[in-house]
Amino acid sequence: MTGEQMRFRIGIHVGDIIVQGDNLFGDGVNIAARLEALAEPGGICASGTVRDQIGTKLPLSFTDLGEQQVKNIAQPIKAYRITGETSPTVTPVVGSSLPLPDKPSIAVLPFVNASNDPDVEYLSDGITESLINSLSQLPNLSVKAQSSVFRYKSREVEPQTIAADLSVQAVLYGRLVQHGDDVALYLSLVDARTGNQIWGEQYNRKLIDIVSLQNEIARDVSQELRARLSGADE
Numbered sequence: 036m037t038g039e040q041m042r043f044r045i046g047i048h049v050g051d052i053i054v055q056g057d058n059l060f061g062d063g064v065n066i067a068a069r070l071e072a073l074a075e076p077g078g079i080c081a082s083g084t085v086r087d088q089i090g091t092k093l094p095l096s097f098t099d100l101g102e103q104q105v106k107n108i109a110q111p112i113k114a115y116r117i118t119g120e121t122s123p124t125v126t127p128v129v130g131s132s133l134p135l136p137d138k139p140s141i142a143v144l145p146f147v148n149a150s151n152d153p154d155v156e157y158l159s160d161g162i163t164e165s166l167i168n169s170l171s172q173l174p175n176l177s178v179k180a181q182s183s184v185f186r187y188k189s190r191e192v193e194p195q196t197i198a199a200d201l202s203v204q205a206v207l208y209g210r211l212v213q214h215g216d217d218v219a220l221y222l223s224l225v226d227a228r229t230g231n232q233i234w235g236e237q238y239n240r241k242l243i244d245i246v247s248l249q250n251e252i253a254r255d256v257s258q259e260l261r262a263r264l265s266g267a268d269e
């Protein structure tokens with residue numbers, strides 16, 4: 036009918052596809068099709084993979100739809116609604132409508148188990164949790180809770196994306212390597228807005244008492260971050 040508009044739904048995903056003549060197959064196509072069904076008429080729905088790839092490269096805003104269980108896809112899909120463009124004269128803060136806290140803020144990402152040993156996973160997670168708890172005691176520092184940061188576990192996400200998601204100024208990354216009774220922890224503190232490293236350190240310890248090791252590293256790192264982020268005296 037004259038005057039009526041067709042409002043399309045669009046789903047976007049990044050993944051492998053199989054091309055056979057004019058036909059496309061594969062998870063890349065299937066997931067995009069499922070995301071299309073989640074989009075509103077006239078709207079666009081993108082996967083978490085697309086969200087991470089875009090980062091701050093485009094002036095777009097994202098609304099987190101959480102993990103979606105969709106037909107014929109075994110694992111839940113992290114989905115985002117693309118809600119529009121920002122003014123080209125304004126530097127976008129992608130995916131976040133929250134203002135930055137009025138004091139220095141940080142997200143401690145789950146430390147990476149680089150030992151290829153599943154039994155070491157509990158140690159890397161335990162040190163992460165202990166460090167979050169220790170940093171949370173600092174009055175001049177805003178620390179994201181464990182429930183907020185552990186959704187990034189086993190994912191490679193740009194610091195700018197995390198800054199947009201969680202409204203933080205800095206991100207702390209850690210990598211744990213265990214060789215027998217020796218443990219090495221590599222830490223790097225990154226400015227979430229620029230992606231530049233602010234500080235880095237390596238800790239080498241004997242794995243004698245796990246709890247003592249966690250507390251020791253948490254105490255040392257807390258003191259360093261307090262000086263660099265909150266400006267408090269040690």
